[in-house]
Amino acid sequence: MENKLIKTEIKNHVAVVTMDAPPVNAQSKDFIEELISVFDELNATPEVRVIVLTGAGKVFSAGADIKSRNSSREITADTYRHLRRAREAGFVIMESNKGVIAAVNGPALGAGMGLAVCCDIIVASDNAVFGLPEIDIGLMGGVRHTMRLIPQSLTRRMVLSGYRVPAAELFRRGIIEDCVPLDQLMPTAMKIANEIAKKSPMALKLAKRAINTVETMGLKDGYRFEQNLTVEMTQHEDSKEAMQAFLEKRPAVFKDIV
Missing domain, CATH: 1.10.12 (Lyase 2-enoyl-coa Hydratase; Chain  A, domain 2)
Known part of the structure; x- marks a missing residue:
């Protein structure tokens, strides 16, 4: 599977999907379309039993690629195409018939946090933070997905203030599965993945x-x-x-x- 922004490696029934769009894995149109294509293909690959999603570099994903947005804010047909693509980026993960583990290696912000919370299991490095910064840049989004995992008060604090929650706090609250040093992140995620991959x-x-x-x-x-x-x-x-x-x-x- 050859892709420019989303890299995939399959071994022992585990597919590791790495978002690789330097410097912060921002989600452009091409990024989202590749991500959807990769998950659709893995969904139809019999040898794959579980998927691990992570980011290259120091950031899991900083969210939407703001620089690629229409600066005029004019509503066009492409506005609705973009909204549909953005929705499907999360749902293609949720609706996959494979279990998906998020290995969050750094900040997961906005649409980046959206990808993480759409996964079945979340493990994070201790330098990771989760946030919804849309209110600071004149946008909205991410509330409904966040509410599936995070309690009301914290969700509202994140949405209304842009508070970035440290991974350690989410682990303490029982919201994510583990919070480990960065060098232990992939081994931790792969241990869970390999346990799942042994199943029917x-x-x-x-x-x-x-x-x-x-x-x-x-x-x-x-x-x-x-x-x-x-x-x-x-x-x-x-x-x-x-x-x-x-x-x-x-x-x-x-x-x-x-």
């Missing part, structure tokens, strides 16, 4: 579908939906292999078939 591809696909679907459902309907997925899973050969491996006290061997 079909089970992972159904689990991700359950996670995404039941989040907005009531308890009874959500549980019923999960039960139906369980029934679906038992018809797959991976289910039989998992049970047989458990009984024989050996590691399961799954095929990249979904």
